[in-house]
Amino acid sequence: MARRRIAGSGGTLILDSQGLSLYLEQDRSVLALVRAALERGANRVVSGATLIEAHHSGIKSARWHFVLSQLDIKPLSVEWSKEAADLLTRAGLHGHKYAIDAIVAVTAIHQPGPVVILTSDVDDMAKLCGERVTLVAV
Template identity: 45%
Template sequence: MKEQPARSLVLASEALSLLLRNDRKMVARVEASRQVGVPVHVPTLTIVEAVHGKTDLTRLKWVLSRVRVEPAGQEDSLTAVELLQYADGLHGHKHAIDALVTALALRVPAPVVILTPDRDDWARPCESRVIIKEV
């Protein structure tokens, strides 16, 4: 069965970090999505996780101006808790932000692509609505 084109792209922290570092592949992926009208979503907590002391704040602000920064509210938090419970063995202390990234992906128009290095953690709870691609 052929994979449907994505209607949304969600960046986990490593994907955002690569974008901030001007990684060619990540820049190309994000630009390709934007050019075909696929919105690029970044959860607010991902921003905090992706930056470090040497992050160029001017570049950060510019990158964020080109994506949809999404707050995590109570609904996303409760969905994240359910995802953690479903995923057996994942704890909020270590996986909270990843769970919120996945919760966001479950509320934006599907099919959704999440760019993350943590493919195995979230493939099962997302089923077919979310396509997880490794960065």
């Protein structure tokens, strides 16, 4: 994957499960995008639910803790849970397959813009987020 420049300053970079997994694996493209976000002063955010989805026994504990120390982990509130359910309904989606995507979308919607999500699921995230965020496929 070629290195992409995301214009602007500040804002927020959100990692979905695949984005976080690739960051943990030190994928060059994702590392470059995270570094670029840091250089432009963007918040680097992950939903607490994403931690559960991305974690597995093959991750070295030291790497896990280091990566998480670099991110702002957002908890899921009751309010955001309801908003995620509403997003799913409006997008015509339902069930566990889309639940964490909806949580990531709500997390993104509540962050200062411009907001960029690194995701492996551009189609579903586009249905959930609409024009409110920029999606970067990883």
